[in-house]
Amino acid sequence: MILPLPQKFDMNEIFIIFSTVMLFALMFVVPRRVSAVTIMVIWTFNVFLALLADIILSVKPYELYFTVDHQTHELFDVILHFITYPALPYFVVNVYRFNKPQGLKYFLYLIFWAVLAITSEWISVKFHVFTYTGWKLYLSFLVYLAVFAVNIWLAGFIERRHPYKRTSVS
Numbered sequence: 001m002i003l004p005l006p007q008k009f010d011m012n013e014i015f016i017i018f019s020t021v022m023l024f025a026l027m028f029v030v031p032r033r034v035s036a037v038t039i040m041v042i043w044t045f046n047v048f049l050a051l052l053a054d055i056i057l058s059v060k061p062y063e064l065y066f067t068v069d070h071q072t073h074e075l076f077d078v079i080l081h082f083i084t085y086p087a088l089p090y091f092v093v094n095v096y097r098f099n100k101p102q103g104l105k106y107f108l109y110l111i112f113w114a115v116l117a118i119t120s121e122w123i124s125v126k127f128h129v130f131t132y133t134g135w136k137l138y139l140s141f142l143v144y145l146a147v148f149a150v151n152i153w154l155a156g157f158i159e160r161r162h163p164y165k166r167t168s169v170s
Helices: 011-029 036-057 075-099 104-126 137-161
Strands: 065-067 130-132
Touching: 011 075, 011 104, 036 075, 036 137, 065 075, 075 104, 075 137, 104 130, 104 137
Parallel strands: none
Antiparallel strands: 065 130
């Protein structure tokens, strides 16, 4: 197998499974307000960002953090990058499309989601999904503000070309 299985199955793998299942369950509960094209673009963009962050920040010379049990990648890193990470920006964009806050409300909207994201990240640190070796949680807050703003912009850009068409099923 290209990616090894966990050396031992413990609380970080359980946390990743639980988080992923909960996020996907929520995806089916919260009404969808974005097109399938937008979902695919947002999802792919955030997979790219997660991989890029790990390539730059979690390896030499920086080594600011590592994920799961060790500094090398394993199966649960793939789950984090390709399934769990992109789910939160999906919600940011999808919920934004309900009322499209502007001005101060837009900034407060971004702050709300960034606080939710760093709270989730803080909990995941407690479950040893992340181990910080130089990274600080306030840096994540600033990154989330920027990432969520870019996701909202990107979704708007895509939706102008491929608008969401509401159906009776969604």
